[in-house]
Amino acid sequence: GNSVTQMQGQVTLSEEEFLFINCTYSTTGYPTLFWYVQYPGEGPQLLLKVTTANNKGSSRGFEATYDKGTTSFHLQKASVQESDSAVYYCVLGERGSALGRLHFGAGTQLIVIP
């Protein structure tokens, strides 16, 4: 079936430190993968999307690359700011779904200390 695993429940960093959030997925064929971000008191919003056509995506200083061999999809940022504090969800698009079905990981809470 389709599933996403995020093992890091919480990550705490100081400003300007490097961010790396780990994600692995399970699906058949070639996936479309997303990172959604949820700020306090808001709903999730799309951060970036990666398809088999490009293998890599970037937005707002964040980068993500997926590796089909290891079924991993990691999010990274070179230098975090306090404003990056949020919950980050690794999300898998269900293959063949005309209805846009998405499968969310458990989320990783990022806390950035100024």
Place this chain on the structure above:
Amino acid sequence: EAAVTQSPRSKVAVTGGKVTLSCHQTNNHDYMYWYRQDTGHGLRLIHYSYVADSTEKGDIPDGYKASRPSQENFSLILELASLSQTAVYFCASSDGGGQNYAEQFFGPGTRLTVL
């Protein structure tokens, strides 16, 4: 102006009572979704709809009904609320999926507490 709105933003309900959560979107999207968010589980799909007057079951539909009276409105109904349904509920809309996997736009959420 927010394109997906939810009401109420928070609600306290009694066990066994009926609860209706409402969602309204101005994105002109055909697809709408209801999710629940629980700590440690991320977001899980309850019901979705791709056209007015039709709804489909998601991954965790038990104990929930949905209603889509128009393209803009999508409701989630708990006929007999239970303690286990305490959670934050999110509504979302999109243009759909296919090979492009259109972005889903989420509302601000409704925090439901069942006592």
